[in-house]
Amino acid sequence: MRITAIRATPVAVPYRTIETWAFGRRSGMVSVLVELETDEGLVGLGECATYPSTGIVLSVLDSLKGLVVGADPFRVERLVQRIDVVGTWHHVKATSPAIAAVETACWDIVGKASGQPLVNLFGGRFRDSVEYFYYVASPDIDAVADEGRRAAAAGFRTCYLKVGSERIETDVARVAALREGAGPDMSIRADANEAWSAGAAIRAVRAMEEYGLELVEQPVSGRNLTQMAYVRGRIDTPLLANEASWTRYDQLSVIQHGAADVLSVDNQMDGGLLNLKRSAGIAAAAGMTVLKHSLGELGVALAAATHVIAATPNFRHANQAYGALLTDDITVGFGGGAENYRSGHLPVPDGPGLGVELDRDRVERYAELYRTKGDAEFTFHHPQALTSAPALPKF
Ligand SMILES: [Mg+2]
Incomplete structure (x- = not known):
């Protein structure tokens, strides 16, 4: 079998509420739907977050054509190695989401050709459903x-909120409000997106611990693993690495520095599903648990990760997804919308490959929304956020 074409379609899906973090905001999400066509009529689906921008993702996909068209989609390792080394895309992160979408689309073809859901190709069902958190995005305390x-x-067991705002007191008040609203049994995860100095992080986390935190995510810079280890030793809440652990190489360094208790892993930021499994394996060898990070994704990328997570034992925490924020999706009954989750869990799709089906009407509707509103409205570069230059770290 040979790949004959790559089709890339940017789609924009609005959020229910604006997402705000320590240095930015988004009112929706842009993803690029990737379809790999083959000479045997099978079409593989992939999806990339438009990180850091839609233009970069489309440009990377365009540059991959010479390496991907004509390749055998079953020889995934060989293709990715060619992309990484011959294509010189081995300087990862900004280029990885596009590569991940191609890799995932190959796996979709392999699964469809063999009549097996991806979970069966990645180790089989360790679990039958995968847990995701509820994203509490609003900066408003009552909300x-x-x-x-x-x-x-809705039965979610973990809530996630952003902290690292201008005042620690505001962050603590938002955690207190969430505890009051969600009740005593909810796990609360707070993500500072590297906003704090070490002193501010210790002060903030200690104050929030009064209300019970499951994990504190990237309280200080991810570029200073010694500082992460310092903070980790002075708080009771387990520290989750995120910006420090984009790729498997970073994850190995975090482990070597004793800089975190839990590692974020990300198939999009590290070039695909094989690397997601590898990342979890590196952490497992160190006796550590992992969870999936998300740059934001719709049902195609979410289904792909769900298969691998279901087949991998040390995903022991609720994973990151945008179901609670998204108003809709491009797939049928999977992904966007909290109503697709059962007690915070998504089922592992049964069908061959990714096991998700595109809703062509909605693909066209959200492709049109992207064409008319473009990147300004929905990407990481929200016009209002672009007017500020955050002074970091917050002290
Ligand atoms: Mg994070």
Whole structure:
């Protein structure tokens, strides 16, 4: 079998509420839907987050054509090695989401050709469903409590919120409001996106611990593993690495420095599903648990990760997804919309390959939304966020 073409379609899907973090905001998400066509009529699906920009993702996909068209989609390792080394895309991160989408589309073809869901090709069902968190995005304190109530009523077991705002007192108040709304049984995860100095991080986390934290995510810079280890030794809450652990090489360094208790792993930021499994393996060898990070994704990329997570034992925490924020999706009954989750869990799709089906009407609707509103409205570069230059670290 040979790959004959790569099709790339940017789609924009709005959020229910604006997502705000320590230095940016988004009112929706842009993803690029990737379709690999083959000479045997099978079409593989992949999806990339438009990180750091839609233009870079489309440009990387365009540059991959010479390496991908004509390749055998079953020889995934060989193809990715050619992309990394011959294509000189082995300087990863900014280029990885596009490569990951191609790799995932190959796996979709392999699964469809062999009549097996991906979970069966990545180790089989260790678990039958995969847990995701509820994203509490609003900066408004009253809305935070309401979102907590909504999450608990929908059966989610973990809520995630951003901290690292201008004042630690505001962050602590939002955690307190979430605890009040979500109740005593909800796990609360707070993500500072590297905003704090070591002193501020220790002060903030200690204050938040009064309300019970499951994990604190990237409280200080991910570029200083010694500082992460310093903070980790002075708080009771387990520290989750994110910006420090984009790729498997970074994850190995975090482990060697004793800089975290839990590692974020990310198939998009590290070039695909094989690397997601490898990352979890590196952590397992160190006796550590992992969870999936997300740059934001729709049902295609989410289904892909769900298969691998279901087949990998040390994903022991609720994973990151955008179901609670998204108003819709491009797949049928998977991904966007909290109603697709059962007690915070997504089922592992049964069908061959990714096991998800595109809704062509919605693909066209959200491709049109991208064409008309473009990147300004929905990408990481929100016009309002672009007017500020954050002074970091917050002290
Ligand atoms: Mg994070």
